[in-house]
Amino acid sequence: MSQYISGRPGPSLSSDLVVNYEPKDSGGVIVRLKSKVQALYGERIEAQARQTMTDLGLNHGALEIEDAGALPFVIAARIEAAVKMAHPDLKQTSLPQPGPETFSATPRDRFRRSRLYVPGNQPKLMLNAGIHGGDGIILDLEDAVALTEKDSARLIVRNALIALNFFGAERMVRINQGERGRLDLMAVVPCPVHLILIPKVEDAEELETLDREVDQIMADCGRQVPIHFMPILESARGILNALTIAKASPRNVALAIGLEDYTADIGTQRSLEGTESFFARSMLVNAARAAGIQPIDTVFSDVSDMDGLRQSVVEAKQLGFDGKGCIHPRQIGVIHEGFAPEESEIQKAVRIVRAFDKAQAQGLGVVSLGSKMIDPPVVKRALRTVDLAVACDRLPEDWREQEVQA
């Protein structure tokens, strides 16, 4: 008898489960459960397993479940994954109860200072990912997920998007390349997701293809809320095509760089000083700015080195980046602090915005500060700085009503 397994058995199993499915032609649905929360949730897990089989349209089959306190949306995903390994053509799904968060579009230019990567097959790390105040949470289906877990991860991520509260963080998914990426899109586009990260983009055509696919899926599922793209450039070719890539899709809101792969591609490795990536980072910043989208820096991967992270954010900000990736929630605070405007920047921006408000109120087309004329791009920049300062708690929300500070 063939068996189909979703999950990663082992002593570290936690907030997750292993499902071993054996297709059967008769005998009904058999559930064998071993759970760390047996006394408290055992009956409900069994009932859920049966309901999931019903949702999937199956009347027979044996499910052997080893559970370590997985939440219902994870249980549903792993059962569906194991079942679909046996029946790849099955069209039915078993979706979880929707979570408490209302879903609406995010502005194209919202702050994307920090984006936290969470492996798509590790529910434990997803459950509270949103509480750390990151601008975005990336449920990663690509590099963080082993090949054997790809299909399970896709369903866990789909269910997490439906069931979990991300506490206002922008909901992002990094898809795989190629055919697997297409399956990823089909699974997540109908869900509450704001932004798709597209890995290893090398030319504009890739994005045009994805655009058409997303159009199709959106039409099929009736999705109205727009979806954003953040292509990641991780090769020499990608970097040299940065501008056309940045302009390739109307869905693009940001362009990110992935330095691990890029440095390997140009035949070197990452150094602390980063001289090898200066060209690529600067090129990407210029391409993104020219296309009117946000340039986003690579991740800082040494979780224990907070000083290194701090330094790296200073550099990124100086190069013109608007944000940085992270792999541990404790990095978020440091990144936000690093991208926060300096006190002198804030004061200057406040003066410019006040002058702008005054000019608007008086119906003047020209903004001036003292005897100096202020150009529109500078005003725009100042407005952004003021918003950022508010987001970083460096300026009260009602600063317009407050006295001018000396």
Added chain:
Amino acid sequence: MNFRENLEFVINAAGRKVPTMVNGRPGIPFQGVSKYRPRGQVTAVPIRTCSDYPSDGDKRQPSLKAALQAAGLRDGMTISSHHHFRNGDLLMNQVFKAAAELGVKNLRWFPSAAFPCHAPLIEYLDSGVIGWIEGSLNGPLGDYASSGRMKGLAVLRSHGGRWQAIQDGEVQVDIAVIAAPTADAFGNATGDRGPSACGLLGFGLADSLYARHSIVVTDNLVPFPCVPWQIQGNHIDFVVELPEIGDPSKIISGTTQLTRSPDRLHIAELAANFVARAGIMKDGFSFQAGAGGTALAFAIYLQELMKEAKVKARFVRGGSTQYLVSMLEQGLTEYILDGQTFDLEGVRSMRENPHHVNTSPFTSYNWHGKGCFATMLDCVVLGATEVDLDFNANVVTHSDGKLLHGIGGWQNCLSSKCTILPIPAFRNRIPIIVDRVTTLVGPGELIDVIITERGIAINPKRKDLIEATRDSGLPIRDIRDIKAEVDQLCGGPPEKPQFTDDIIGVVKWVDGTILDSVFRVQS
């Protein structure tokens, strides 16, 4: 004779069903916080005469067995011990082996806590050498008691409650066995040096004062005098030298480990911010935080906030760790008043720094003292396995009803000016906020703040704290809202474990009354 059978029960002031007899003695049901005041005089030891002791001060006995015999060991006696060696204790297994060889039966072991290293004692529980154990039960002994195999009730007492039980005469210790990292032949002993150094010996102090006979056992005998004498030789009858009494690597960790869990760090940071923004953190304040991962992280975040605000504490209470020591050495606190040391830095600091002070449950926690330090603390940060909507907390059983932890100083600390429980809102699907705690260990009126990663709940009784943090920007929420959110996430509140009528233990309140019972879970 099984003390768990044929018991009568009453409902106490907390609405909990408790037995009227505990291990053969009448028990008093809980009457409310600070309501019960026993009268009379506390226990004293029989009068001694120093001419009955060796004039050369040499109280050595050749072996444990000889010392136990000299102390008059016989059936039904109570043997006590301290737990400063934690999971590295090698002594108590030897003590009961010697007792078994002497053929005695039905002993009561009265440790300040038992650990997984004491699993071999199950053999003596089965064979009747040990009748039952009264003390915090962790690991295999907890499982043994949970499964209803022990002949007596597991009596769970706080550190202060243990001292109170000895003074009340509720527990008469016949023979105290005091593991000592360094001692002299007169019985003076200290924990701050020697190959098995554990810092201090405070948990064995009451035993040395009140036991009928006391035996100091050491692997590091020094010529008289052993200085400092944390345990005074004048209270000691016999001294035994053994090659090994503890495994240093399990007594004290080299360094205490900080949690890496992002959620726990987040909770710890919220707790530190709460203490700062509620106005508790001010010059001359005091706090206590344990050695658990979240509590350690709390101390570190608080330290950063103290530096920013240029605030210094007058004293902090240990469990000391390298992090508290670092606060002391940076001048962020003037004193550490320490109940136990958790790492090598704590031991070193206690040995070298006169501002790192050795304390005992008497000074810090005891119901029968003329005051105790715990009530003077500005805040304490503690863990819990469960809390309920009335802010009651559980620390001894899991939601599945099995015995899990001892009480330690936890109950005693609840009397601080602000008691904060930073705990995750759920652990592996199990919501931590429940309608009614499985076992009541901490009455809700003493618990002020519950801090989870999904919000901070302040006890409605603490209007002052609610007011003080109103515009703090902290995520203050109604405890019911947090519960509803987590229940939804976990797929509804969990089923309650099904209990049998078979009682396995009682939880004492700090005054010696019976707060709750632990019943065996249906298998």
